[in-house]
């Protein structure tokens with residue numbers, strides 16, 4: 305345990321101050337205490353010290369997501385929440401306030417003043433990153449990093465068109481494509497509608 309980790313301190317020395325609402329082998333789900341920003345605000349926290357969420361193994365990520373899902377359901381049923389926001393703040397610039405990984409769960413209530421405001425609304429729109437040129441650069445910078453925490457991108461099979469062997473299959477494929485096109489059209493309409501919405505972010 306590092307010198308100044310409040311979470312490790314609570315886990316090891318003050319378990320009476322931890323308001324546990326869920327637990328797995330490697331994680332606690334505890335209520336934000338003593339000053340929650342929402343009724344039932346919960347943190348998913350690894351029991352062992354992890355500097356950030358990026359230190360979790362693939363198995364631990366799965367475990368945390370399972371617990372997260374459980375808590376989202378529990379606050380929805382138990383507190384009658386109308387919605388839930390989940391945030392992961394990674395590293396100081398990302399808003400991580402404690403040097404010990406955590407995932408935050410905020411139950412949302414339709415009667416609240418901030419109901420309907422997406423958590424992403426803290427990001428204001430920036431004109432200078434809206435050009436196609438910037439998008440191209442950003443896209444290649446991210447894709448070229450080829451990190452692949454669990455499965456490196458390089459090793460992922462490329463999507464290829466299925467080889468057609470018979471007319472029957474061909475017809476079936478055409479039908480599928482037609483349906484896909486119709487679906488795309490519906491999605492396109494929805495996307496355009498979404499773009500027209502005045503919401504600052506999502």
Ligand SMILES: [Zn+2]
Pocket residue numbers: 305306309310311312313352353354403404
């Ligand atoms: Zn710690």
